[in-house]
Amino acid sequence: MDSAIKGAKQVGNITQKLGPFVGLLALIVVVSIFNSSFLEPLNLLNLLRQVAINALIAYGMTFVILTGGIDLSVGSVLALSSALMAGMMVSGLDPILAIIIGCLLGAVMGAVNGLLITKGKMAPFIATLATMTMFRGLTLVYTDGNPITGLGDSYAFQLFGRGYFLGIPVPAITMFLAFAVLWVILHKTPFGRKTYAIGGNEKAALISGINVSRVKVMVYSLAGLLSALAGAILVSRLDSAQPTAGEAYELDAIAAVVLGGTSLSGGRGLIIGTLIGALIIGTLNNGLNLLGVSSFFQMVVKGVVIIIAVLIDRKKAA
Amino acid sequence: MQISMENIHKAFGTNQVLEGVDMEIKHGEVHALMGENGAGKSTLMKILTGLHQKDEGTVTIDGEEKTFANPKEAEQFGIAFIHQELNVWPDLTVLENLFINKEPVTKFGLIQTKKMKAIASEQFEKLAVSIPLHKEAGQCSVGEQQMIEIAKALMTDAKVIIMDEPSAALTDREIEKLFDVIRSLKASGVSIVYISHRMEEIFTICDRITVMRDGQTVDTTPIPETSFDDVVRKMVGRELTDRFPERTPDPGEAVLEVKGLGRKGVFQDVNFNARAGEIVGVAGLMGAGRTEIMRTLFGLDGKYDGEIFVNGQKVDVKNPSQAVKLGLGFITEDRKGEGLVLDFPIKDNIALPSLRSFTKNSLIQEKEEQEFVEMLIKRLTVKTESSSTEAKNLSGGNQQKVVIAKWIGIGPKVLILDEPTRGVDVGAKREIYQLMNELTDRGVAIIMVSSELPEVLGMSDRVLVVHEGTIAGELHRDEADQEKIMTLATGGQVNG
Incomplete structure (x- = not known):
């Protein structure tokens, strides 16, 4: 009897983990039935490159949401840090160094969020709503509302967003490498465990001697850093920094996290789910384009898919 | 009101929680229900009040078989349940909490605050409670919140009141007040089911005691015919030596x-x-x-x-x-x-x-x-x-x-x-x-x-x-x- 319960529980756990994956497979099957060119290697590689930016941002968002928070400012952090990177490149700094400094600046912007939330005791939604506006404003001030171009012709820099390595787009490689590193951080380090603990029960985490404020600041910094990294890919791909870059990216990132089965109330979720969630959104975008669905209608479909995914998840939980 | 529960069975999934429980509550008695955690006390009471449905067995109230579909039905029938977990709405006032979902309204559908205040003040006076009615419930101490819950149950004019660990968060003075209330309720014919881990209280206030163990009734005895040790023995099914192990302290720096x-x-x-x-x-x-x-x-x-x-x-x-x-x-x-x-x-x-x-x-x-x-x-x-x-x-x-x-x-x-x-x-x-x-x-x-x-x-x-x-x-x-x-x-x- 006991083993039956245990068995049932395990099956439940597996379906919970596999749910998003099954969803992705089903979507791929449906799309490729309607348009077989979806499965062509070139298209799939293209899809991975398109997904990379959202996936990187969504990884950071996963950590934030696991602590029970939210980060609305990721798109603006992407814009501001990529503008700063481009500015440094224009002024002659080595592009790779500019990207590294830009990523660190992204982490600082994330730290500002973290400090507002912990030291300022602001709700994450409010704090990041404010910084979303503020960082966007700073981007516009810095760029004067114009794109920054003339970034030089460093090969390494061009490779970052446009290149291939062993036939695989470099952004996709970045996406998978980042996944591997973040997976280890989330599942194998005390920092990852603390991230879950804070989202599961912040008071208990505090009383257990976890420096909750420090962990939160680190989590938001990580989200900022990953947004800036996504920004670097975008700058390389467009060979310019756009002042309006990253608008509404927070929504796609949150959608990827939620599609991946992470609970918005914190404490429960997996980063592999987020990667799959980002792939689902990418497949939808790519597939609907191939099927010639208008971009207006695409938004409707995306919204419906999110609702269906969450409804299925609820049902399983009950 | 006279309640008799016979041969009650209940399982959650494959977990058999109750296996043939019998319990009888007489008119105007204070009936203790004791047992170790997990013995099934709360489940039994939740079945009585319609929060859970039994798998087997009968509940007879005043000679008639009765099953409640939900707690509201039970409450309307005169059975109130004061839960162990406090259910206050922290952002609402004490007054609003007392009348949640039972607000008296005018014929235009507006809440009659004055009437609410009058009823609540009267109830608090009876309980000798002095919590300001406009205070937010979240600002009240756990003990005060417990008194709010008790007052709420009393306001339903219940004939049977089930109290699940009512004293856990109360001070001794508050417990005394609670006991006074229980005595006067009893005098007016209300029956009380008193669930508690505190032996002293049970022997102070209760008339009879039913002990449960592993989802079954061990027995029901009048309080004067039993003792602490006897009850503990029935609860754990074995002899317990002392309640407190001996200490041989050797303090250092x-x-x-x-x-x-x-x-x-x-x-x-x-x-x-x-x-x-x-x-x-x-x-x-x-x-x-x-x-x-x-x-x-x-x-x-x-x-x-x-x-x-x-x-x-x-x-x-x-x-x-x-x-x-x-x-x-x-x-x-x-x-x-x-x-x-x-x-x-x-x-x-x-x-x-x-x-x-x-x-x-x-x-x-x-x-x-x-x-x-x-x-x-x-x-x-x-x-x-x-x-x-x-x-x-x-x-x-x-x-x-x-x-x-x-x-x-x-x-x-x-x-x-x-x-x-x-x-x-x-x-x-x-x-x-x-x-x-x-x-x-x-x-x-x-x-x-x-x-x-x-x-x-x-x-x-x-x-x-x-x-x-x-x-x-x-x-x-x-x-x-x-x-x-x-x-x-x-x-x-x-x-x-």
Whole structure:
């Protein structure tokens, strides 16, 4: 009897983990039935490159949401840090160094969020709503509302967003490498465990001697850093920094996290789910384009898919 | 009203919780329902009030078979249930809480606040409760919230009232008031089902007692025909030696010393120490500041006045993280809210404060972690299938053991226990006491805050009595008794 319960529980756990994956497979099957060119290697590689930016941002968002928070400012952090990177490149700094400094600046912007939330005791939604506006404003001030171009012709820099390595787009490689590193951080380090603990029960985490404020600041910094990294890919791909870059990216990132089965109330979720969630959104975008669905209608479909995914998840939980 | 439940069966999934329970509630009696945690008391009462549906058996009320589809039906029929978990809406006022979903309205559908106030004031007067009606319920103490729940149940004009651990959060004075109310209810023909772990109360207020064990009724006896020992024997199904294991304290040097500790408006000039291998009991009325002193000591409330010394060294405890590094552990009174991450497996809960000790090169060494946790689970005899069971699926006593395990894991110098056996059944209580003895034998200093005087007297080597935010007196084990503690706790003087 006991083993039956245990068995049932395990099956439940597996379906919970596999749910998003099954969803992705089903979507791929449906799309490729309607348009077989979806499965062509070139298209799939293209899809991975398109997904990379959202996936990187969504990884950071996963950590934030696991602590029970939210980060609305990721798109603006992407814009501001990529503008700063481009500015440094224009002024002659080595592009790779500019990207590294830009990523660190992204982490600082994330730290500002973290400090507002912990030291300022602001709700994450409010704090990041404010910084979303503020960082966007700073981007516009810095760029004067114009794109920054003339970034030089460093090969390494061009490779970052446009290149291939062993036939695989470099952004996709970045996406998978980042996944591997973040997976280890989330599942194998005390920092990852603390991230879950804070989202599961912040008071208990505090009383257990976890420096909750420090962990939160680190989590938001990580989200900022990953947004800036996504920004670097975008700058390389467009060979310019756009002042309006990253608008509404927070929504796609949150959608990827939620599609991946992470609970918005914190404490429960997996980063592999987020990667799959980002792939689902990418497949939808790519597939609907191939099927010639208008971009207006695409938004409707995306919204419906999110609702269906969450409804299925609820049902399983009950 | 006369209720008779016969041969009640109930299973949740494959877990058989009730296996043929019989219970009869007579008109105008106070009927105690006792049993260890998990014996099925609450489930039985939830079936009676329509919160759960029985699988088998019959419920007869005044000679007629009756099944309620939901609690509202039961309430309308005259059966009210005061739950163990308090269900207040923290942002609503006391008044709004009292009338939730039962607001009297005018014919235009507007709420009649005046009428509500009149009814509520009258009810509070009967209970001799003086909580302002416009106060937000979230600002009320746990004891006050409990009184709100009781008042709410009384307002339904119930014929049968089920009270699940009503006194757990009440001060002695409030309990006295509650008993007065119970007596007058009884006199007017209301029946009370009184669920409690506190033997003294049951023998004070109840007429009959039904004992349950493992989902079955052991028997029902009139109170005068039974005894503490008899009831305990029936509950656990075996002889329990003493309620408190014997202590042979051998205190060493002071590990923790507090001088002039204070927080504005909360407590002031608190001086005491705790020596290695000693249990220091902290008694006092609810709201006297006991818990607040401990929270400050553990760095939970930030800045404080006065000085704290650990092993003779002056320390500055700014946050719990520092407290843990200094070797302090804190088992708070709110096990679910502050002690455990309920969604976490037992393993992760136990490992949480000690992650550092099995982390190498920034990575958690999972094998070491697993061994560490298994060792503690075994040592504390936590009853569980595996260490990956989620904490929320454990009984109260086992949850408490997990919280204790988590702190034993850090190898503490000082362990602060706030109401360590609240909501824990008799068997597990004794195990926890034994554990405290083991810890002090190894030189841990224990500070135990407790509202249960027998526990304070049974386990402490020294008793500090807190009254209005200051330590009103200190009693040694051989001089301490209930009377002296209560005298000090209520502001009196003890000549000693």
